[in-house]
Amino acid sequence: MPSPRVKRKTAYHHGDLRRALINAALRLVNESGASAVTLREVARMVGVSHQAPYRHFADRAALLAAVAEEGLRALHTELSQAARNEPDVLSALRACGVTYVLFAVAHPAHFRVMNSAEASASDDPDLQAASDAVFTLLTQTIAEARVGAEGEAATLEYALAAWSVVHGLASLLVEGQLQRRPYAKKSPRELANMALDTLRRGLLTRA
Amino acid sequence: MPSPRVKRKTAYHHGDLRRALINAALRLVNESGASAVTLREVARMVGVSHQAPYRHFADRAALLAAVAEEGLRALHTELSQAARNEPDVLSALRACGVTYVLFAVAHPAHFRVMNSAEASASDDPDLQAASDAVFTLLTQTIAEARVGAEGEAATLEYALAAWSVVHGLASLLVEGQLQRRPYAKKSPRELANMALDTLRRGLLTRA
DNA sequence: GCGCAATGTTGCCCTCGTCTACTTGGGAGG
DNA sequence: CCTCCCAAGTAGACGAGGGCAACATTGCGC
Numbered sequence: 001m002p003s004p005r006v007k008r009k010t011a012y013h014h015g016d017l018r019r020a021l022i023n024a025a026l027r028l029v030n031e032s033g034a035s036a037v038t039l040r041e042v043a044r045m046v047g048v049s050h051q052a053p054y055r056h057f058a059d060r061a062a063l064l065a066a067v068a069e070e071g072l073r074a075l076h077t078e079l080s081q082a083a084r085n086e087p088d089v090l091s092a093l094r095a096c097g098v099t100y101v102l103f104a105v106a107h108p109a110h111f112r113v114m115n116s117a118e119a120s121a122s123d124d125p126d127l128q129a130a131s132d133a134v135f136t137l138l139t140q141t142i143a144e145a146r147v148g149a150e151g152e153a154a155t156l157e158y159a160l161a162a163w164s165v166v167h168g169l170a171s172l173l174v175e176g177q178l179q180r181r182p183y184a185k186k187s188p189r190e191l192a193n194m195a196l197d198t199l200r201r202g203l204l205t206r207a
Numbered sequence: 208m209p210s211p212r213v214k215r216k217t218a219y220h221h222g223d224l225r226r227a228l229i230n231a232a233l234r235l236v237n238e239s240g241a242s243a244v245t246l247r248e249v250a251r252m253v254g255v256s257h258q259a260p261y262r263h264f265a266d267r268a269a270l271l272a273a274v275a276e277e278g279l280r281a282l283h284t285e286l287s288q289a290a291r292n293e294p295d296v297l298s299a300l301r302a303c304g305v306t307y308v309l310f311a312v313a314h315p316a317h318f319r320v321m322n323s324a325e326a327s328a329s330d331d332p333d334l335q336a337a338s339d340a341v342f343t344l345l346t347q348t349i350a351e352a353r354v355g356a357e358g359e360a361a362t363l364e365y366a367l368a369a370w371s372v373v374h375g376l377a378s379l380l381v382e383g384q385l386q387r388r389p390y391a392k393k394s395p396r397e398l399a400n401m402a403l404d405t406l407r408r409g410l411l412t413r414a
Numbered sequence: 415g416c417g418c419a420a421t422g423t424t425g426c427c428c429t430c431g432t433c434t435a436c437t438t439g440g441g442a443g444g
Numbered sequence: 445c446c447t448c449c450c451a452a453g454t455a456g457a458c459g460a461g462g463g464c465a466a467c468a469t470t471g472c473g474c
Contacts, residue, residue, distance in 0.1 A: 014452080014453085017452080017453090038429085038430065038431085039430080039431070039432090040429075040430060040431080041429095041430095048452095048453070048454085049453060049454045049455075050430090050431095050454090050455095051432085051433095051453075051454065051455080051456095052452075052453055052454075054431095054432080054433095055451080055452055055453070056452090059431075059432080060430090060431070060432095115378070115382050115384065116382065120382060120383045120384055120386070128387065131384075132387075135388065156389055156390070157401050157404075157405055158405060158410055160376070160390060160398065160401060160402050160405070161372060161401075161402045161405035161406055161410065162410065163375070163379065164371070164372045164373075164375035164376040164379065164402050165368060165371045165372050165375055165406075166371075166375070167375035167378060167379060168370065168371035168372055168373070168374035168375025168376070168377075168378065169367070169371040169375070170375075171322065171374060171375065171378050172370065172371065172374060175322050175323065177322065177338075180335065180339075181342065182363055183363070183367060191367065194364055194367060194368075195367050195368045195371050197364075198364055198365060198367070198368035198406075199368055199372075199405075199406060199409070199410050200409055200410045201409050202406070202407055202408050202409025202410075203365055203368065203369065203406050203407045203409075221421085221422085224421080224422090245460085245461060245462085246461080246462070246463090247460080247461060247462080248461090255422070255423090256422060256423045256424075257423090257424095257461090257462095258422075258423065258424080258463085258464095259421075259422055259423075261463080261464095262420075262421055262422070263421095266462080266463075267461090267462070267463095
């Protein structure tokens with residue numbers, strides 16, 4: 001006997017169609033990219049009519065926003081775990097950066113959806129909350145890594161540079177821009193460490 | 208009387224349909240984003256049938272690849288001009304970085320097309336050449352800015368970090384990820400200078 | 415001049431997003 | 445326990461886009 005929160009699946013009245021649709025969309029994104037996420041296909045996968053999704057999502061963009069939100073939550077989880085497993089704040093910061101890049105490489109299509117303008121342009125408050133959580137985690141980690149140094153302004157400056165590096169590297173990897181370049185031989189993890197080393201040390205500092 | 212290279216526009220045989228189609232696509236991208244670039248709409252704008260474009264582009268992706276190529280060429284031009292106008296190699300490097308970001312902000316949809324995987328996945332040799340030109344320009348500028356320092360490996364390390372920062376910042380701006388953040392008050396130029404300062408100085412160097 | 419290949423055209427099919435109108439069934443109020 | 449109502453699902457239609465196939469036109473090479 002199912003718990004009261006889990007409604008029975010009857011022919012009509014799926015029970016938790018919204019969840020099922022998001023899961024189907026997730027699978028499609030990972031397997032075939034964002035353009036494969038089609039309201040009709042998602043409905044087909046779940047076994048409902050082509051109009052059923054509209055009871056739960058205003059349009060295709062709303063479904064993709066839900067997918068993006070899910071991705072941001074997963075990223076947040078991975079980032080905080082990565083930080084937690086490190087002994088000191090500095091290595092925690094580095095771990096966050098590496099994890100960000102590896103997450104993108106592991107889920108390229110998902111990463112793309114998360115950062116698409118359609119997603120952030122949407123005013124879905126849940127999505128914004130998920131995005132804010134990741135940003136806050138980043139700035140806090142930066143702030144902790146620089147205990148007692150400069151003020152908040154400097155923290156924001158550092159956060160911008162750090163976010164830009166990892167996001168840029170992630171994007172370049174995901175979009176295959178490093179494929180036919182000298183970097184192709186190195187693993188994403190190595191590349192992330194390389195870029196973070198340079199960022200930490202400074203570009204024009206002679207060794 | 209038109210020059211021999213410019214063929215007459217007859218009812219049939221447009222003259223330079225390929226060029227016209229690319230221009231139309233360019234306008235659509237800038238005005239309404241990549242999703243607005245539709246083979247049919249482009250054909251309509253140029254005044255040919257909905258199938259005419261297929262004589263010049265294998266499919267929609269090929270048209271977008273041509274658009275991307277055009278963008279990369281424009282970027283290359285702007286970057287080399289920016290570098291040329293600077294007195295010394297160091298400020299040239301900085302100017303390149305800032306120009307990269309400003310280009311992206313000035314042509315967001317175009318920038319997105321240039322970096323989309325569909326584009327770089329395409330094995331169009333012209334597109335690859337355009338992309339390589341930009342990459343080469345970047346690494347050369349880096350190499351010159353560090354005259355007589357370390358070897359090629361170090362140059363590549365620095366190039367990766369530099370490219371990642373400017374590309375990441377450009378992406379974040381273009382996708383609106385900085386919109387609801389403390390950075391929203393600053394101009395793209397200021398942000399680019401901020402990030403490049405941090406990169407140059409190093410993340411954990413106390414002032 | 416003539417014929418052929420490049421370039422355009424018309425028509426068709428399929429899929430997709432989304433609108434409107436209809437159906438079902440489970441739970442709240444009597 | 446019955447009933448009625450509204451949320452959830454269904455059915456069909458429309459217009460638009462991508463892409464195939466078959467046909468039309470031209471102008472260049474011979």
